[in-house]
Amino acid sequence: MQRFDLPSYEFGFFDTGPPVYSTPKGISEKIVREISAIKKEPDWMLQKRLFALKLFFAKKMPTFGGDLSKINFDDIYYYVKPTDKQGRTWEEVPAEIKNTFDKIGIPEAEKKFLAGVGAQYDSEVVYHSISTMLSKKGVIFVDTDTALQKYPDLLKQYFGMLIPPADNKFAALNTAVWSGGSFIYVPKGVKIDLPLQAYFRINARNMGQFERTLIIADEGSYVHYIEGCTAPIFTTDSLHSAVVEIVVKKGARVRYTTIQNWSKNVYNLVTKRMFVEEEGIGEWIDGNLGSQLTMKYPSVYLKGRKARGEVLSLAFAGKGQHQDAGGKAIHMAPETSSVITSKSISKDGGRSSYRGLLKVHKGAKKSKSTVRCDALILDDISRADTYPTMLVDEEDVIIGHEASVSRIGEEQLFYFQSRGIPQQQAEVMIVNGFIEPIVRILPMEYAVELNRLIQLEMTGSVG
């Protein structure tokens, strides 16, 4: 179990060096133009950004979920560029940035496990490598800025196709100021055995991180993409608002795993969507541990016959945190199936909400869906709620919905104690047992990391 040896986990660290360049605080047409100009973008992207900016100003804040009233859009940096250099090998990455990555454990993870790494530091991808094996197969794995320069046709076709800026205020914001993120194209029939991975990290005071990820899995291909996040602690609010679009073509399969641990001041407002075509499989595994407020509902649009979608959502809400998470499944074709599983843990006054949508269009005959949400509440001051929505326009379907709320029982704790295991350790084991169905399907080093993060959240220390 020691393959992924995390350094002693401290989230308070951040590098002191100044960013090389950042736009002034606040958002305006001037700033959006400046971002686009720095990146030397084609005009069509600038126009997209400007159009999205108008929508952002026009759109109202969401009225559901958590409290967004404290976000001050004028007090955020929308673009920060820490370095001009794009590293291909680890040696080329600047020492200070390396230092931060070392604390997270990226090099070890890469050496042992990964086919390619795209690590995002502030707004710009500074380090990116892709194995020659993948290049030979025709796989593209680059940051999205690079993709825009090198593969403009693919970007033009797919960028914003799944999540147009008009979708919601934060999708509009992301489209206007996006920077970085990963772009992946997997050609027909190519199956990537090892997971591709990227780490994201916010490391400048008051800056927003607006990465944009686009994955296209061509017919019969397979890819598993993992992002892991951890961020230093700041004294002022921070905003993370990403957009992830994934196209799963006929017979292809994509799994997208997120284990994130944003620091407790971050607003984490992310839109994630997959289109799944005939006989394709789309899977979201979404673990939310940090942030002050997360609003995230990864969705699967099952567009072709026999398409399958799965959402596994895990949330941990500690003191001062609100995790508003869940999943959406939209059945648009016959014989489609979906499974949404949500597990949440609330502790020390934290609040977790399951928010889900199941929609079945007329004609999506013989479709199946199962929704299961389990909440575990660790004390009397914490809270869990469920907001499921079902819109079913087809009669020939099978739908199951189960929900449970439980507390750690005194008898369970006593049982552990009677075997010599102290109460706090017992709670950690019970919580880890509760999330085991999700941890089980993670790559091993992520499972280890997640268990450690849970232990840290529960006891304040690891080991």
Add this chain to the structure above:
Amino acid sequence: MFTVKQLVAEIDGKEILHGVDISMKPGEVHVVMGPNGSGKTSLVMSLMGHPDYTLRNQNSVFGIDGRQMLGLLPEERARAGLFVSFQNPVEITGVSLLAFLRTAEKAIRPEEKKPLSDFKNEVKKALAAVGLDESFLHRSINEGFSGGERKRAEVAQLIVLSPKYAILDEVDSGLDVDSLKLVAHAIRDIAKEKNMGILLITHYQRILDYLEPDRVHILVDGTIKKVGGIELVSKIETEGYATV
């Protein structure tokens, strides 16, 4: 020595035990019998330190090898060498029996640093001794276990953790004749090997055919009414508790 003196315990403000005395040497088997509601399970729970039970008497003593257990947390009592097998052990989802026992073993004997592979073999042997197959190693504790499997698993835990003194609360109920024999032999063997003291709470004579008691305590209405040898058991079997 396992010493209980003047144990007075109450639950929800109601006194259940009115001054219980039991004294047992290492390697001995003692039996506590009594009618329903006489306080048997309260005795077990208050000795293990269940938070629902409060002690009324300042003079109450529960000593293990001279060390006062009252006032200690349950886990501290476990580390001092006490074990309880529960009548209705709880289910713990997602925590395997192996992980649970490994954590318990490390908590109870932190100095041993036994390799996991050795430990795993010990658990396998213990499961075999009570007639459970290896699949139980990785199953969630007690989840989906039958009544009999739960009892067997409790005894397997007893074997692995090998305490100085074990209190077995109706470990024989819910077991058929053959299972009972197997489980009783497993208890007898580990007790003999480790010179363990066993306090057996039971309703039935059957298990005593395999585990010969050194002493029999009859608990009625929260008080030990009578102490004697095996002959007390047959007397109760024929005449009931009314005669004691």
